[in-house]
Amino acid sequence: MEASATVISGDHSALEGSPLSRLPDRALRYGLTALAVAILLLLLYFFIRLIGESHDALSKFGFSFVFGNDWDVSRNIYHGAALVVGTLITSGIALLIGVPVAVATALFLTEMCPRRARPALAMLVDLLAAVPSVVYGLWGVFVLGPKLQPVEKWFADTFSFIPFIGGGGSSITPGNYFIAGLILAIMILPIVSAISREVLATVPAENKEAALALGATRWEMIRMAVLPYARPGITGGAMLGLGRAIGETIAVVLTIGNAPTIGKHIFDQGYSLAAVIANEFGEAANQPLHKSALFAAGLVLFIITLIVNIIARWFVSRGTRGQRGAGGGAIGAVAVGGAGE
Amino acid sequence: MSTGASPLLPHVSGRRRRTDKIMRGLLAAATVIALIPLVLIIYYLLYKGLKAWSGSFFSTDPNGNFFGDPGGVRSAIFGTLEIVGLATLISIPIGIAVALYLTEYGKDHWFASVVRYFVDVMTGVPSIVFGLFIYIVLVVSHTGGSGFAGWKGALALALLMLPIVIRSAEVVLLLVPNSLREAALALGAPRWRVVWRVVLPTARPGLITGSLLAVARGMGETAPLLFTVSLAFGLTGNLNSQMNTLPVQIFTDITNPRNVIVTRAWGAALTLVALVLILNLVARLIARRSRMA
Numbered sequence: 001m002e003a004s005a006t007v008i009s010g011d012h013s014a015l016e017g018s019p020l021s022r023l024p025d026r027a028l029r030y031g032l033t034a035l036a037v038a039i040l041l042l043l044l045y046f047f048i049r050l051i052g053e054s055h056d057a058l059s060k061f062g063f064s065f066v067f068g069n070d071w072d073v074s075r076n077i078y079h080g081a082a083l084v085v086g087t088l089i090t091s092g093i094a095l096l097i098g099v100p101v102a103v104a105t106a107l108f109l110t111e112m113c114p115r116r117a118r119p120a121l122a123m124l125v126d127l128l129a130a131v132p133s134v135v136y137g138l139w140g141v142f143v144l145g146p147k148l149q150p151v152e153k154w155f156a157d158t159f160s161f162i163p164f165i166g167g168g169g170s171s172i173t174p175g176n177y178f179i180a181g182l183i184l185a186i187m188i189l190p191i192v193s194a195i196s197r198e199v200l201a202t203v204p205a206e207n208k209e210a211a212l213a214l215g216a217t218r219w220e221m222i223r224m225a226v227l228p229y230a231r232p233g234i235t236g237g238a239m240l241g242l243g244r245a246i247g248e249t250i251a252v253v254l255t256i257g258n259a260p261t262i263g264k265h266i267f268d269q270g271y272s273l274a275a276v277i278a279n280e281f282g283e284a285a286n287q288p289l290h291k292s293a294l295f296a297a298g299l300v301l302f303i304i305t306l307i308v309n310i311i312a313r314w315f316v317s318r319g320t321r322g323q324r325g326a327g328g329g330a331i332g333a334v335a336v337g338g339a340g341e
Numbered sequence: 342m343s344t345g346a347s348p349l350l351p352h353v354s355g356r357r358r359r360t361d362k363i364m365r366g367l368l369a370a371a372t373v374i375a376l377i378p379l380v381l382i383i384y385y386l387l388y389k390g391l392k393a394w395s396g397s398f399f400s401t402d403p404n405g406n407f408f409g410d411p412g413g414v415r416s417a418i419f420g421t422l423e424i425v426g427l428a429t430l431i432s433i434p435i436g437i438a439v440a441l442y443l444t445e446y447g448k449d450h451w452f453a454s455v456v457r458y459f460v461d462v463m464t465g466v467p468s469i470v471f472g473l474f475i476y477i478v479l480v481v482s483h484t485g486g487s488g489f490a491g492w493k494g495a496l497a498l499a500l501l502m503l504p505i506v507i508r509s510a511e512v513v514l515l516l517v518p519n520s521l522r523e524a525a526l527a528l529g530a531p532r533w534r535v536v537w538r539v540v541l542p543t544a545r546p547g548l549i550t551g552s553l554l555a556v557a558r559g560m561g562e563t564a565p566l567l568f569t570v571s572l573a574f575g576l577t578g579n580l581n582s583q584m585n586t587l588p589v590q591i592f593t594d595i596t597n598p599r600n601v602i603v604t605r606a607w608g609a610a611l612t613l614v615a616l617v618l619i620l621n622l623v624a625r626l627i628a629r630r631s632r633m634a
Binding site: 022024025028029032033035036039040043045046049050053100101102104105107108109111112113121123124125127128130131132133134135136137138139141142143186189193215217218219220222240243244246247248249250254274277278281295298301302305306308309310312313 | 364365369375381389443446447456467470532533613
């Protein structure tokens with residue numbers, strides 16, 4: 001470029017270059033914008049097509065598709081309450097087990113762990129996210145399910161007075177709500193932990209030092225200075241984990257037992273929205289209504305995860321407010337399995 | 342801090358000290374608990390998977406015979422590499438381009454925020470839904486002459502990888518110091534040359550790291566392939582046909598009653614995890630080296 005020729009000619013500087021030389025710049029700018037628009041439109045198009053494909057089932061069954069409890073392929077009736085309940089129970093179990101462990105791990109790594117061991121330990125936790133879901137399923141079917149069966153029996157018999165836990169001690173199968181939920185807990189652990197770490201790192205050192213200076217023990221410092229500050233962000237992380245748990249397919253279809261009924265207790269067999277799609281997809285090929293019902297299950301799944309994710313993102317961005325781009329950074333880092341570490 | 346009565350700090354009662362110890366112990370225990378599944382999974386993968394890794398495991402295709410040798414996983418490995426390779430070729434350039442739009446052009450413009458928001462939402466979409474999308478749009482209509490096809494699976498994986506690439510690339514591009522951009526612009530370089538010659542080369546290690554992690558994520562996905570590629574036994578380079586892939590082969594092998602086939606599933610799982618872990622470790626090494634520089 002003729003950067004040395006600083007002569008002002010006309011109404012713009014020579015540095016600006018001729019309109020022709022700015023052409024590639026314009027092209028790039030509009031090209032990149034068009035690309036972004038195209039991706040959004042593509043998503044919208046997919047969404048509309050999915051609605052179209054589920055129309056048959058939704059118009060035939062209406063609200064009972066979600067609230068009615070009768071999923072019977074042989075009679076061609078698709079009332080999927082059992083699927084929705086299964087999805088909620090398994091992801092609920094995943095949250096109950098996964099989130100406390102994940103947050104405790106994040107607290108240990110940020111507040112207690114020796115600085116030198118931190119990256120290695122954080123990487124190991126993140127590696128849990130690298131294990132493919134089909135491998136979790138394989139492990140759940142052949143190792144976790146059978147090995148935990150006697151423990152579940154003992155638990156169900158011992159605590160048989162607690163509703164939803166006791167009852168079916170002798171009828172417990174290797175695949176059930178609890179095993180699927182436990183596998184999901186392991187699968188969401190790295191995500192929840194990574195977001196929590198990211199959020200905990202934003203707690204100002206002054207707050208922690210102030211608590212310690214007032215004579216708080218380390219745990220009291222965590223309880224009174226760290227956790228209240230980080231709560232919205234951790235909530236958001238847990239919600240993102242919930243989104244993952246709801247949408248997980250392969251690990252669940254292998255471990256939930258695939259019975260289209262609402263189980264009586266957490267060690268009962270069940271079904272989930274994602275699992276039913278994966279499992280019945282093959283046989284539905286020649287039955288349009290069945291196929292449409294599976295697409296409707298996909299649509300319900302999509303909408304539930306969308307809502308959960310939107311709430312989650314709101315929490316995370318509130319939790320890391322004030323730091324420009326920190327929320328996005330946390331999500332970006334987590335999306336790639338903790339690359340931001 | 343201890344009982345030696347310091348005049349400045351109030352005495353810490355035994356109960357408070359005990360609570361502190363117990364809670365710190367619980368936090369440490371939780372970290373150990375979190376790592377137990379990783380150890381167990383790797384142990385069982387090695388214990389059961391290595392048995393399957395015999396001579397012909399990597400050199401034969403599954404044959405579908407009801408008796409005798411069920412064959413190995415050659416076609417699955419190549420199928421995974423072909424499909425993931427194509428998905429990478431699609432998602433990485435588009436992903437980095439969108440990230441460039443966000444950091445270099447869109448910035449705080451409202452449309453950039455909209456794009457950022459939907460990309461975030463996209464990361465939360467279950468992978469099975471991407472599979473359904475492609476199934477509805479491309480498989481049902483027999484686009485390209487065949488129903489299920491490798492390239493359709495690659496598209497589903499690309500959709501899944503795209504938000505990961507965009508988000509990680511944006512984080513990295515934001516780290517490129519503005520002074521570098523300004524220096525280049527001050528020398529009279531047009532924007533596109535600044536992007537091409539200054540921003541992208543500076544961010545290269547980070548972009549590679551994010552891309553590799555996205556590839557690793559796509560490689561392990563089963564659900565989208567189930568609806569787009571389906572399954573085949575033989576080795577094929579034809580991306581317009583049904584293909585075999587590691588995740589789908591593992592998935593179908595798990596439900597098979599024959600022990601040899603379940604063993605093959607463990608061997609294939611070990612192979613898949615090894616591939617994914619290698620990609621992860623390489624990505625992290627690149628990230629670490631670039632940070633030291």
